[in-house]
Amino acid sequence: MQRVCFLLKVRRDRIDEYRARHAEVWPEMLAALSRTGWHNYSLFLREDGLLVGYLETEDFERARAAMDETDVNARWQAEMAEFFEDLDEAAPDGAMRPLTEVFHLA
């Protein structure tokens, strides 16, 4: 099982709406994440919009690729893209670059 952590930056003027959208993620999106191996997946937001993602999965590249094949992810990521700063990828999930784990205690 891999533990994955990534960072994104939510636009300051969209933070409230981002938070509201994530309180009501589409059930179909949640089901697709679970089915493609995104487990114990949390998003944390700092006041300035810095977003931390954490999840556990067998293989992050495979989990991301499996989500990428779903229609619901394409629709979700298209709607989410405008919430983020400095995306150098077309969609937010493409910009999820894992940080290096330097410590773990079970």
Next chain:
Amino acid sequence: MQRVCFLLKVRRDRIDEYRARHAEVWPEMLAALSRTGWHNYSLFLREDGLLVGYLETEDFERARAAMDETDVNARWQAEMAEFFEDLDEAAPDGAMRPLTEVFHLA
């Protein structure tokens, strides 16, 4: 169970040493963390020194207070303090301010 995420900033010129120290955390420190309720605790490091901590615990303030009562934590945090930028607390663990969780999928 609370999921806790916090951010700290490791000094760029100390990143390699910080990483090396965390590959060899004192067994006594690991035992104290487990005993005081720090579970599934990971640290992730970005190239520029931004450090993300993630853990699961019954009650973060209680877990932090319980660690604060141990001698080993006082010794560890005193040695770690010099690795961090902009600590406005005396010790790194005092500067662990949890971010807001905006999404979770089990």
